Every structure is written in structure tokens, then in C-alpha cells.
Amino acid sequence: MNAMQMLWSSIFLGGIAQILLKCGVRNARVSSGEKLGHWALRLLTSWWIWAWGLSFAVATVLWLLAVSQINISYAFPLLSAGYVLVAILSRIFLGEKVSWKRWAAIVLICLGVVLIANQ
Amino acid sequence: MSEELMTETHAALLANVPGKASAVRRTYFVELVVLGSVLFAATGHLLIKSGLNSLRAAGLPSGLVPRLMSYAFAPAVICGLLIYGIGTALWVFAVSKRDISYLFPLSALNYVVVALGGSWLFGEQIPATRWIGILVVFGGVWLMQQWGFEESQ
Numbered sequence: 001m002n003a004m005q006m007l008w009s010s011i012f013l014g015g016i017a018q019i020l021l022k023c024g025v026r027n028a029r030v031s032s033g034e035k036l037g038h039w040a041l042r043l044l045t046s047w048w049i050w051a052w053g054l055s056f057a058v059a060t061v062l063w064l065l066a067v068s069q070i071n072i073s074y075a076f077p078l079l080s081a082g083y084v085l086v087a088i089l090s091r092i093f094l095g096e097k098v099s100w101k102r103w104a105a106i107v108l109i110c111l112g113v114v115l116i117a118n119q
Numbered sequence: 120m121s122e123e124l125m126t127e128t129h130a131a132l133l134a135n136v137p138g139k140a141s142a143v144r145r146t147y148f149v150e151l152v153v154l155g156s157v158l159f160a161a162t163g164h165l166l167i168k169s170g171l172n173s174l175r176a177a178g179l180p181s182g183l184v185p186r187l188m189s190y191a192f193a194p195a196v197i198c199g200l201l202i203y204g205i206g207t208a209l210w211v212f213a214v215s216k217r218d219i220s221y222l223f224p225l226s227a228l229n230y231v232v233v234a235l236g237g238s239w240l241f242g243e244q245i246p247a248t249r250w251i252g253i254l255v256v257f258g259g260v261w262l263m264q265q266w267g268f269e270e271s272q
Contacts, residue, residue, distance in 0.1 A: 018219050025215035036212075043211070083224045090220040098220045101266035108259030109227045115252025116230050 003069035010062035011078060015085035017055040019093055024048030026094075076117035080110040149216045150264055153225050156209035161232035163203025165240055170195030172241070221267050227256050 001009070024046045030039045043049050067075050083106050090096040170193045179186050190196055213222055231253050237243045245253075 018214075018223055021211065021214050022219040025211065030215070040208075080227070083227070086223045087220045090218065094219065096218045096220045099267065099269070102220060102224075102263065105259050105263035105267050106224050108262060109224045109256055110259075112252045112254075112256030112259055113227055113230055115255055116234055116249050118248050118252070 003066050006062045007066040007070060007075055007078060010059045010066060011082050012085065013055050013059040013062065014079075015082045015089060017052050017059060018086050019089045020048050020052040020055060022090070022094055024052055073117050077114040080113040083110055145268065147264075149213050149222075150225070152209050152213045152216075153222060154228070156206045156213060157226060157228045157232060159202050159206030159209060161206075161229050161236060163199045163201075163206060164229075164233055165236045166195050166199030166202060168199075168237075169240065170199060221263065224263055225260055228260055231256050 024043065027048060028039070028042050028046050030036075063075075087098045087102065087106055091098050171190070173195065174189055174193055180189055210226070234245060234249060234253060238245045
């Protein structure tokens with residue numbers, strides 16, 4: 001895998017990780033009167049949560065490998081593609097309603113991240 | 120609408136003056152948890168960075184394994200990882216309460232905190248375009264919590 005492929009794999013996997021996390025906490029809802037610590041322990045037995053942890057870790061390693069070869073000011077703005085990806089995936093896999101207002105906010109945030117990285 | 124959000128709204132209704140029930144006040148608890156998560160994660164990042172900086176200044180051992188060992192036993196790196204872990208735990212809690220398409224863009228505040236913290240701690244210059252970017256991210260985050268909130272569970 002070359003550096004650009006690692007970079008995009010990292011962004012894609014990072015987005016998938018957020019979807020897996022949401023699936024995990026959705027499946028393990030806090031039941032009424034349950035202690036937060038007990039809920040946290042219950043989360044640790046969830047395959048979704050382990051899949052999240054694993055994909056998050058792999059995404060981080062891929063990111064570190066990629067930015068050791070690519071200029072960080074070039075790689076960094078691409079991370080904002082993750083917000084668009086998560087919005088699309090959340091709609092497909094979680095049935096979230098992404099209104100045009102949310103899209104407007106996402107576009108603005110992406111623009112801001114690109115400007116922060118620009119030098 | 121979920122049960123939890125219903126109770127939240129109900130509580131907000133009860134907290135209001137009778138007769139003014141139409142003006143439902145939303146609670147910002149989850150948004151504050153996200154802010155906490157961002158601050159912890161960014162502090163963790165900055166601590167890890169300062170730990171790595173001082174290791175580099177002291178001279179790193181050659182070879183991958185000794186180098187990784189010196190990273191793993193640096194106090195600033197360990198503290199940074201622990202604080203980053205607290206940030207992650209807060210994030211998991213927040214995700215259990217709201218839509219991911221609503222919350223994930225809010226985490227962009229992390230870049231703002233790291234940019235500001237980096238300039239404060241390491242004397243990194245903030246060029247004009249970066250200041251504009253910081254303001255634009257703030258604007259987007261404000262817009263999201265203001266506009267994108269509806270049906271966010």
C-alpha cells in the first residue's frame with residue numbers, strides 16, 4: 001500500500017469506526033436505573049464495540065504511517081472527508097435523517113478544517 | 120422520538136413556567152459532554168506531543184524496539200494517553216445519546232483546540248488563514264447545534 005492509499009483507508013476506516021460505535025451503544029442501551037459503570041462493563045462485551053476499537057486502532061496506525069511519508073498540511077484537510085462519509089453511512093446503515101441544515105453545517109465545518117490546515 | 124429524549128423534553132417542560140409550555144428549553148448536557156471529550160482528547164494529544172518533543176531533544180535510542188520502549192515509559196506520554204482515554208469515554212457516552220451525523224462534525228473543535236494549544240505551548244505561529252478557519256469551524260459547530268439538533272437521537 002502506498003502512502004495515499006493508507007491515508008484514504010485510514011479516513012474510510014475511521015468513518016466506519018464511528019458507525020460501529022453507534023451500533024454498539026444503540027444495541028446496549030442504558031436500562032432505567034442502571035448504573036453507568038455497569039453499562040460501561042456491558043459495552044465491553046459487545047462485538048460492535050470491539051470492532052470499533054479495532055478499526056479505530058488500525059485507522060490510527062494507518063494515519064501515522066501515511067503522515068510519516070506525506071506532508072501533514074496536505075493530509076490533514078482530507079480528514080474532513082470523514083464528516084461527509086459518516087453522514088452518508090449513518091443515513092444508509094443507521095437510518096439517521098441528515099437534513100439540509102445538517103449538511104450546511106458539515107460543509108462549513110469541512111471548509112474551516114481545510115482553512116486551519118492551509119498555510 | 121425515543122423514550123429518553125421524551126423524558127428530557129418532559130423535564131424541560133416541567134421546569135418551565137406553567138402556561139409557557141410551548142417554549143421548551145432544550146438541555147445542553149450532551150453538547151457539554153462533547154466539549155469535555157474534545158478538551159480531554161486535545162490535552163492528551165498536546166501532552167503526548169510535548170513528551171515526544173522532550174524525548175527527541177534528549178536523543179532517541181536507535182532501533183525500533185528501544186525507541187518504542189522509551190515512548191511507552193515517558194511520563195508525559197502515559198499521562199497523555201490516560202487523558203485521551205477519558206476523552207474517548209466521554210465521546211462514547213455522548214454517542215449513546217445523539218445521532219452520529221450530528222455529533223461527529225462537532226468533534227472538529229478538536230482541531231481548533233489543538234491549533235490554539237499548539238501555539239500557546241510550543242510557540243507555533245497561527246497564520247491569518249488559520250484564524251479564519253478557526254472562526255469558520257466555530258460557525259459550523261454553532262450552526263450544527265442550533266439547526267441540526269432536531270430529531271438527533
